[in-house]
Amino acid sequence: MAHIITIAQQKGGAGKTTLAVNLAIAFVKQGQKVAILDTDPQGSLGRWFMARREFLGDPGLEFATASAWGVGYECEKLSRTNDIVIIDTPPKVDSDLKPALRAADLVLVPVGSSLVDLWATDGVVDLAQRVGKRCVIVLNRVKSGTRLAEEVATAAAEVEAGVAPTRLGQRVVYAETLGKGLAVLEAGKSAATTEVMALAKDVSALLADQE
Template structure:
């Protein structure tokens, strides 16, 4: 198993457009800003996390594909970003063909776990895995490797329906692949305080899942939406905007939960 100091958190939701990659980038940046050493593994073939951290496609000499096929190590594939203490293993379109390449291999769901098991000497405090917006072999690899899953959930009408499907998926992975997988927490994204429906969704999710739901609400925020086009996390693009401040609060909650877990 990867060293306990390498806390592996998979950020997943089979629904697209919920702020998954935005959460991965900005949570990682906030953790790095307070001195944690952080690695993002971009497992989405679209590579939005890589682009959002300013990693040009021409600079992605090695990627998470190379990690999963076993040709290179984490140390070889990781790239430093403009954020101190934050590295990323970028994504390329090669990932689209991975499922066909390894689907017959007996260890096909454990490829990422095997790669991350070798990171003990690299001393990352947190490894965040950004998943594609679907449940496929890439997401299975992420969940098989992780200690816990963080679920971004958009404050919209169908949120609870999609969440119940995802929680069942996590239970299936726990039963068949990774018995120690836990739910790190549910983070409510794209919250609009002017929208009564958004507040109702917040209330419903908190009623159903209680303490699993983070107190921090990530608001809809233009500056957060603009930041990826500049190849920057929102926290670097505009630290004072409401979205950046919310992700800093979320990072504090994540660390607080980790301390409580270790003390338990």
Template structure:
């Protein structure tokens, strides 16, 4: 499976989700490759920080912020069970290439009206990509949800109006994510019994159960 995390809006937590989901998939014994397709190379930075901390490699990470990504992924994916793409911000030729390379696109969206409105551009991009890839699946993933707030509860209704499904699970705003990322770790390692770790596990489970249309 090739999984792409894409959103035209920056700062929605794509890299945190991509690295954590890649780690969760690898935890099952699968061979996982993470492709950093964001010119900012945050996933590569996280990987280097991990090496600097002397942590074992959980999955391979390569940088490939090129518009020919969809042509190169088939050869790169050989020998791997899953490929996770940390896509670029903004709707660009690179984002289109990352989408065409994916079997499933997850669109991280924060529970904010601005984020919901901005997601329409990615929905349009998915629609265009399905002309060439009718089997492409896509779904929203609510990230950084503030627990026990009205907007945290209502974001699902707002996304429903965009005509694309949202995962029935979400990821909350938790300090554990920031703490683990800062030292090149995953919450599964630094906070193994935390609610954050359980949320990532639930997201990975939904992915493997064939979410999205």
């Protein structure tokens, strides 16, 4: 059965879809079979996948959509033929999020480089803990070397959730590749490729701990 990763954050614009696609392609590059599941009515993950199909022909991974309450069924189906399933969720915290949390082996919560983003994690972390799931914050769009970035990192460490060792920087290449149906690993070697591969390694270690 596949490992299931749910990406959740009640604040919009935190980078859930960016995190989902870049982790997905990182795992594909490692030789794993990957499926992505879009449960957000906005459909950004689906748009990325369709752009990818148009650009590459063979997208190299499986895609599905589900309503909130269809998550369990889709995860069960996708798990039969994949090693990793990544779920992208809507920007909200309510009963509709519970199925995606319950299905997960690991919940990742992207947090932008502001304390407002960090405050928005409380609901997700609380809900994940109530359904007995491990929750890890991923610091995203970090402006390296700034006082604000360090303040957010310090405050994140005090939240009742883990913090991934690797941070993703604020880099234009994330937005550029997303719009083309690609991931940063497919745009040539850069600082972004290094941090994405490092984050994938962090996530793999966290999943191994769950076994």
